[in-house]
Amino acid sequence: MVEVLFVTQTAKIRPDKEDITGMDVMTNLQLERNSEKFRFRSRIGFTLVELLVVMAIISILLALLLPAVQTARSSARATACRNNLKQIGIALQTYHDLHRSFPPGHLETGTNGPAYRHEIGLLTYLLPFVEESNTYELIDFNEIGPSDENPNPNGSASENPAFYEAGGIDVAVFRCPSDPTERVDVTWAPGNYLGNQGPECECRGSDCEGLFGHDTYFNMHDIPDGTTHTIAIGETLIGDLDVDTLEDNYFYRPTGGDASDIDTCQSGVLSRSDRATIWFGGHPQHNMLSTNRPPNDPRFDCIAPNNACSNFAARSAHPGGAFFTYCDGSVHFMGNGVSTEVIQALGSRRGGEIVGE
Secondary structure: OHHHHHHHHHHHHOOOHHHHHHHHHHHHHHHHHHHHHHHHHHOOOOOHHHHHHHHHHHHHHHHHHHHHHHHHHHHHHHHHHHHHHHHHHHHHHHHHHHHOOOOOOEOOOOOOOOOOOOOEEHHHHOHHHOOOHHHHHOOOHHHOOOOOOOOOOOOOHHHOHHHHHHHOOOOHHHOOOOOOOOOOOOOOOOOOEEEEOOOOOOOOOOOOOOOOOEOOOOOHHHOOOOHHHOEEEEEOOOOOOOOOOHHHOEEEOOOOOEOOEHHHHOOOOOOEOOOOOOOOEOOHHHHEEOOOOOOOOOOOEEEEOOOOEEEOOOOOOOOOEEEEEEOOOOEEEEEOOOOHHHHHHHHOOOOOOOOOO
């Protein structure tokens, strides 16, 4: 009886051979799993070579994508600029339908001489037709000329405090988003679109060759060349009011120089940099451009008030040319390489020229 009990207790203490084998298998499986986890964890991350390869691939992709993004943005800005000119073209048509004429390049007041010659510009008259009626309502047209607020007998709209509130409003449709120059003047807001005065236009004269002049009110009957072949509005780049940055400056030649012959104006001091800085009006450099020469002509612009008045070429930041609105409301892009004869023909309303497509 004692022996049997001993054997039974011993059997409970010593596992048999099958139990030992099962434990070994379990242990081995556990070790293998731990080993797999270790090997997996050891492969997390990149080697230096792999990191350099990934960085090189990203750099190549960026080099390919960035120009495409910049091109897309430039194209979007150009499209917005074109749309602005289209709206202005429609506004001109609507103004003509209502008033039976186009607005003047700028309103003239006073007698011959400096007294109140240059007043409100053509874009001001288009405000109600480009959804800017609230801005238009701020203008008191009774303040044109000498007034209580502007007693200066030799001033103009750009010196009249009565117009500061309206003229200081930034009108989006008057600005081309491609122009890199920001507004500088705290009083007046700029505009990138000027009326076509034609190849020639005398100061203080109403018989300009283009659609707009000094106190002109031309209508459709005054465009025998046809509205589809006559420029109405063109682009320009606004000045930065800094005479030290010569790129946007122009010559002011009160004596000597002939604005109709730009080569005679290319001397003296580039003393002015206020081109298109006041959409409201005031002077020819704020209202009108010349179709005497191609867009972005490398020669500097010029004002010669005693001889042909002004010569401001169309200018833009678009690659290769500038946009123009024609008298029928259509918008076209004209390249910098267009011949002088072609742009002069398109700029005159009654020259009798035949211009192909």
